[in-house]
Amino acid sequence: MTEAAQQEKTGLGNYFVANYPPFSFWKPTHLPAAHAALNATPEPGTPLGLYLHIPFCRKRCKFCYFRVYTDKNARDVETYIDALVKEVSLYSRVPLIGGRPLNYVYFGGGTPSYLSAAQLRSLMQRLQEVLPWTGAEEVTFECEPGTLQQHKLEALRELGVTRLSLGVENFDAKILEFNGRAHLEEEIHRAYGWARDLGFEQINIDLIAGMVGESWDNWKQCVAKTLALSPDSVTIYQMELPYNTTFSKELKLIGQDEPMSIADWPTKRDWVSYAFDTMIAAGYEVSSAYTLVKDRSRTHFVYRDALWHGADMFGTGVASFGHVHGVHLQNVDTWEQYVEMLQRDELPLGRALPVEPRYRLIREMILQFKTGRLEKGYFQRKFGADILDTFKDGFAQLERDGFLTRTADGVELTRDGLLQADRLLPVFFDPQHRGTRYT
Secondary structure, eight states, X not given: OOHHHHHTSOOBBOOOXXXXXXXXXXXXXXXXXXXXXXXXXXXXXXXXXXXXXXXXXXXXXXXXXXXXXXXXOHHHXXXXXXXXXXXXXXXXXXXXXXXXXXXXXXXXXXXXXXXXXXXXXXXXXXXXXXXXXXTOSEEEEEEOGGGOOHHHHHHHHHTTXXXXXXXXXOSOHHHHHHTTXXXXXXXXXXXXXXXXXXXXXXXXXXXXXXXXXXXXXXXXXXXXXXXXXXXXXXXXXXXXXOSSSHHHHHOOSTTSSOTTOOOOHHHHHHHHHHHHHHHHHTTOEEOSSSEEESOTTTOOOHHHHHHHTTOEEEEESTTOEEEETTEEEEEOXXXXXXXXXXXXXXXXXXXXXXXXXXXXXXXXXXXXHTTTEEEHHHHHHHHSOOHHHHTHHHHHHHHHTTSEEEETTEEEEOHHHHHTHHHHGGGGSOGGGSSSOOO
16 A cells, blocks of 8 residues: 555544644743733733633543543532632732733633533623623533533523524534434434524534434435534535544554545545535535535624634643633643642643744644635735745645645635645644644
8 A cells, every 4th residue: 555545544633733833843831821811911903812621521432532521410510610710710810811802712621511591591691791702702602412411502592692503514414423422313303402492693504514323314314314404604624643542542453445434535525525525515615614504694603703813712621722912721630630630729731832923933833724715915015025925835845736725815726635734734734743643
């Protein structure tokens, strides 16, 4: 097998690029830079976001590498909620954050909807007393369909959630079960119906192309069933096999002709392309390498776009990460350490990395690359750099390979480039950041 063919197999490792420099370069020795950033004066005009990690799940998905727990009881949940509120309270007192309005709030997981309606009301009301988000442009809440009840959705609507993201992933019961998902198809339709009736401003459906056991016929059914629901936006990820997952330990013969084998990258790209074509024909527009929207004028991704344009965001919860005032930071990644540090009134920071201006430029450029286009003028104004000249070799290579074309003020990805945007990004990395373990 050629090296190129081998690279098209779905092997172990992270495909999705969420940050730069890679997480493996973040170190505890850089924590003084994080504390200095938190005590600095914010740069005028920089948006501020809050991310809250809710790490509880009914089951652990076999492809999940996030810090989640399936064995915590009600008392543990209350302990965690207390710690989370304490963390936000501590952040509200630091100079960089205190007094600034929140532009967006994001509840991610884990499974935020694992919490009961009463727990959610308590958590959100306590958080708002510390750091109100009444003026936020977007409040996003991730949900697993099987954890939703009508009264829980009513509570979320009353508490100010504007964007609901349903982790559907697939509609087939056998595929969902084999991949460790806890919900069933009927729960998807029931939860979606309740949410639509309650009038949430934006409902997003997540799909994963290439879950173990996926087939062309099943994928086409998933796309058709998604369109039948008519969500405001659809997010499609391509299945990856990160380290430290159940699948990374169980699937020893990736790519073999097994009943539950995983598709290779060309097949997954074909599936996403099919979804794009089908949804475009139904009136959707492509918004990024992963997203389609039904009405671009009213459907926005404030969290995504702010983060990809250099906003400050403080991440709260165990193992959560953020970026503030030019410094990457991540919390400690164990339950015990997280809770104990907050009980001592300490921010639970575990590692950090000060990001020099060149790396801030690369970070924003590669993240915005995922939208399918880059505007030269934006980077010239913000960083004083001509990206087409600074990274001319990388752009030339991608243009030769048919992944992008030149525009009057930048570049635009071709469909082939958009479908594999993440795997193209290392061409812009500095040499020491290429070929290293991402996490």
